[in-house]
Amino acid sequence: MKYAFSKLPEIKSKIENSGPTALLLDFDGTISPIVPRPDDAYIPEKTRSLLKKIDKMFPVVIVTGRPLAVIRKKVGVKRFIYAASHGWEWDFEGKLKRKPLPKTIAVKFNRLRQAVKNIKKDFPPLIIENKPYSVTFHYHLLPIKQEMIFTERLKNFLKPIRRQSSIRIFHDKKTVEITPDLNWTKGDISESALRHLRQKSHKNFLPIYIGDSTTDEDAFRALARGITVRVGKSKNSAAEYYLREQREVQKFLGWFLKTLPS
Template sequence: MRSMRDVPLALAQWEALSRRMEGRQVAIFLDYDGTLSPIVPNPDEARLSDAMRATLLELARRYPVAIVSGRDLPVLKGFVRLEGVSYAGSHGFDIEGPDGRGFQLEEGKALLPELDAAERELSVGLAGIPGSRLERKRFSVAVHWRHVEEARGPEVERVVDAVLARHPRLRKGGGKKVFECQPDIDWHKGRAVEWVLNALGLAREGVLPVYAGDDLTDEDAFQTLKGRGLSLVVRGEVERPTEADFALKDVEEVRRFLELLIARAGGTSR
């Protein structure tokens, strides 16, 4: 693992990357927030730009594409609004393939009542902390604290930890100014990538999975694909260690990278 600043920039290494793709079928996996859409103060306003949506449309005509996000599946689909791609919401607990067929982890479904109880307790515990916001997803409860006074951030985390101490079958995940209460199951974005590859018949020699993401939760996918795929970290506001092979500076560089993939495929379709 190395610091983000030590990871080579993908656009500067495009020729080498392109050579690694020669003779292989490329499958694209993309995080949403901070990767396809910039991080914004209000998560409900994290919309795709027209340019990014047009790029994704062209990309999906040439490659298998999956959007892998911590967002709830219906919310994710509502933001992206593209057919013919796979969606993995709730960090992969809720997946829908390009044909509309879905998958929900049974062990996760069994813990829905536990999540309901944690949501109620979090609502009470956070009531006195201005700026905190709960977001209930089907398979997790997100505690957003981007608008909480910086000095009260640890207080938010203490509330989350106290609730999870009463629900040992749940675990704490993290992201940018958010804590996630999730089923404590060995399932994450990396597992979701493997599931999609298997479901699409792409878990075989000759396939090169390419994954781009910006958050800590994407590191699970980077580790899963190490040695058999390409991982790209989108640099954000926080410098941290990463397992990524290459880096992209921001959302606009992500779009430029995807445009290069489109140009590489030329007029061919998948």
């Protein structure tokens, strides 16, 4: 991986030698700092202001695991394109759509939501998000000793789930997320958003994708033709570039806005 700020001339050249650009961003850990309680996540006002200015020049697409209603409220900018719930629901400039879960998968997730209640009883500081298309454990607030017990308990809990071909499990930054595995990912919804932009403008857009988590790796692979940036260096990442920490995202957006022609 290449450090983005040491390769700005290279990145600028790629953008200038392509057609129009589309900026795709993850939410948590990318434009929003990681916080112990997911409800407390926010976008710094300066970051929001930069994105609104960028959107006047290039489309801005928010690609997230959060539900559509939640992410639109968190971001607070109606004209952005939103790809929510890891791509299972989206708002492409007022065109709202959702992919239905197959009945067999919906039944599995209903059972899963019931099963996790027992874990929550034993670990009160644990936060469990029962989202429309996923279940997420947040254990940032667990004391160290409880965290060790919890991770072992979770490991045993997940063993039978891992054997189910229609279920996918992501581990990242003291969170564990369980999602459907039906060949539809952040990479697929990102491509879908780009097709929407192409059909609207009759132009091919160069994607710039910035994300920080394991769920973003599908998008890094799908958009390898563009500019892919991971928040946090990882030797296993498919991203071409990296930023050292979340705070550098705002700095990168500022460079993007100042450097590029309108």
